[in-house]
Amino acid sequence: MISIREVARLAGVSPATVSRVMNGTAKVDEIKKQKVEKVILETGFKPNEAARTLYKKSAHLIGVIVPNIENPFFNEMAKAIENEAYERGYRLTLCSSNDDIEKEKNSIELLGRMNADGIILLTNEDEILEKTKDARIPVVVLDRTVKHKNEVASITSDNYEGGRISMEHMLESGCKNIVAMRGPQNVSSGRDRFKGYLDVCREQHIKEQYVDCSYDYEDGLVRTEEILKTFPEVDGIIAANDMAAISAYKVLRRHGKRVPEDVQLIGFDNIIMSRLMTPELTTVAQPIAEMGAKAAQVLIDHIEGKEVPQKNIFEVELIHRETTR
Amino acid sequence: MISIREVARLAGVSPATVSRVMNGTAKVDEIKKQKVEKVILETGFKPNEAARTLYKKSAHLIGVIVPNIENPFFNEMAKAIENEAYERGYRLTLCSSNDDIEKEKNSIELLGRMNADGIILLTNEDEILEKTKDARIPVVVLDRTVKHKNEVASITSDNYEGGRISMEHMLESGCKNIVAMRGPQNVSSGRDRFKGYLDVCREQHIKEQYVDCSYDYEDGLVRTEEILKTFPEVDGIIAANDMAAISAYKVLRRHGKRVPEDVQLIGFDNIIMSRLMTPELTTVAQPIAEMGAKAAQVLIDHIEGKEVPQKNIFEVELIHRETTR
Incomplete structure (x- = not known):
């Protein structure tokens, strides 16, 4: 497969310019841009995702840390997060820990090394939150007041x-x-x-x-x-x-x-x-579904440089069914 | 942070040699190896995961395609896959599709671009299987006979x-x-x-x-x-x-x-x-749990070059509880 270097050579520009054209991350001279786009079109060049990540410093990846994948509450929420993230062009890595804190810590470290763009924490163990602070990745937390600088928002119901x-x-x-x-x-x-x-x-x-x-x-x-x-x-x-x-x-x-x-x-x-x-x-x-969607929304908005509300409190509602009179 | 190039310069070797030492992917002269290891130790060099992926052509990543994350059967199985994969040093990307075939196809394409090492398919839609064939990634399938060259094994119960x-x-x-x-x-x-x-x-x-x-x-x-x-x-x-x-x-x-x-x-x-x-x-x-663990085992064994059994059929068992006499 053709490499970014070859695209650059054919277009008579540097690989960094090709990268900038592809990602739209910075201004590129219009003539150079057209040359690059022409070569991309002609060669059918498709950037390798890992290579893109290196150039962009963004993996379009969100980590979701779930204490236990078997608990339906977390599952239903993870599903809503996934739907919303998918719509916005982000993918999800789900890390379930079976309530094993060591495993959660390892997952966070790995997400950092993977250049994950953010983390949604469906747990609020203090130890884990310390770890995410070290990872210097924006975090959206559930059921907890925002405490650290990298905690961008909290999602909770009343x-x-x-x-x-x-x-x-x-x-x-x-x-x-x-x-x-x-x-x-x-x-x-x-x-x-x-x-x-x-x-x-x-x-x-x-x-x-x-x-x-x-x-x-x-x-x-x-x-x-x-x-x-x-x-x-x-x-x-x-x-x-x-x-x-x-x-x-x-x-x-x-x-x-x-x-x-x-x-x-x-x-x-x-x-x-x-x-x-x-x-x-x-x-x-x-x-649950709205809370999950909101978690993805505020995290992605933050990643993309928008202002986001720090506190997101959802209303609760009585559902009267058959176990009460 | 220090880059792989600087490590190479300090050790007086090429970046490729540093990469080989880190990954153990090929023989390296013992003296060079010791030099590299010394520099890594002294500089505290930690390879960026995205950079590692490029060098290694492996992301230690397994994609799991689930038709619906809300169905407890798939969840319980995904959990078992995750546990086993984690033990073996692989992480999981869970792609749920809400039974949306277009979304499943996109997920597979993305997994390919991410250099995912393999896919476990908890769906057996024919259309999806065609797509995984194109992605040229090894696939473990559930409830289906192995048909294509890249389908390494199937997991099913009797x-x-x-x-x-x-x-x-x-x-x-x-x-x-x-x-x-x-x-x-x-x-x-x-x-x-x-x-x-x-x-x-x-x-x-x-x-x-x-x-x-x-x-x-x-x-x-x-x-x-x-x-x-x-x-x-x-x-x-x-x-x-x-x-x-x-x-x-x-x-x-x-x-x-x-x-x-x-x-x-x-x-x-x-x-x-x-x-x-x-x-x-x-x-x-x-x-369910054993089947999930087996799916991860055979896929990772295959990725790591081992022979794996193509057919994996699990015994079923009557669980007599309260809804029958």
Whole structure:
């Protein structure tokens, strides 16, 4: 295949000029430009992507760091990011880490060496964020306030309002004995949802009742057993998220409890599975697809030199289905 | 940052020699090698990944083409591929296409330009396979016989046996009026499963009863309605896959049918969701994680010059849970 050097020789210009014409990165004398374009057309020259990257210092590549590719929430969001990035001419490298921080760190280092243009972090482990700072690549973060210079924007939903909505809906549905699963307190989504729940309790003079629960199915099973043991009179469960709600439903059924007749149940996220399950899950929806698209938009806008909003907070919405009255 | 040329100058060798030392791709005079290594150590030289790619003609990159990132079967498999590839020092670019063939084609072209070392295709659209042939990159395919020169291996489970097992299990569970959902007949998994079902019917002198159904949830809803209308006496449904079984369960419940008391139900795949749903789904398991790991193994072995087995067929297994007796 013809090389950029040969194109340059045939056009009587330097390889750097050919590169500038191809990438439109700097002004080129109009006559030289026409010569180069003519040679490119005649020779059918196609730049090797790796070579382009070297010239352009841009790989049109975005790294997405996902803590666990099996979690449907991250998948649905990654899909939305990919669609948007594709429309804008960027491709995605998905790095899933299986919650292994060493692996996430390695991925970030590799993305740096690959001249990735930016990173979207669907995790907010502090250690990882330190690493991205070192990598000097613009980062869009989820569920976290922008802290470092290279963090260009954060994408989040209104978790506080979501926490309020869940509790208010359980009260309106007639629950007298509500127990909340308090999500992980080292991430803002967990803290904010819980604060929303607490504030409603205080306003309504209700004693708070909760157990701690992480955002996954397995822990949801364990914590629902704990709820039934500690609060045998429970008639409403606010699950940490949809995955934990799916577990809660399973455990309630095992104990002979009917949903929603004996115990009402609400999730958080509105992952696709919440609609697929039977009974369909009442939940607080985050606009997952819109949030993913926004993450790609602000990152690419930033890469392309545009001003972007640092805070991007999305509204949440109650989706009333079959697990509450 | 120091460049490869400066390293070469300091070591008194050519840049190509530096490259050979770094990559171990060819023999280098021992004295020159030591000089280069000393300079690399002293200068802290780190090769830019894009530059390495140019020298090595390998990006240590594998493209995975997934028809739909939302389908849990493909996700679980992609995760296994990623784990294995990571262990072997390769990274993954995941291209999901939302079943858009144009997008898949573009992805393949881009992977070629990126010097990707290989592609794992989780789709077997003929059009896409033609495109990968043009890209001259080694390809590992799923659920399809190896046809072209650049298709190094295929990964599949024993779908025929799976089709037999489903039908045999429904008969053993006492079903008298079984209806099968026949999966897509343009892919081998659909054809083979159906053939397995048919052969059991013929051996046992049972009249076959089936409707056509694609591998997704939405179509599963429609087809289950069709089954209930066409075969009102149905007491056993063999779903096209787990997603369609989840739909079938929902429609059966809507019609007041109890599972497994009134209608028994079996899926195919053993995706994680089949265990999460309530009642837990009886299904025929494909070893999804092992298949994904194998796909990465054979592709990387091939890339690294090793002999690999062309046909890789995995055993299936009945997972008896709560939707059959």
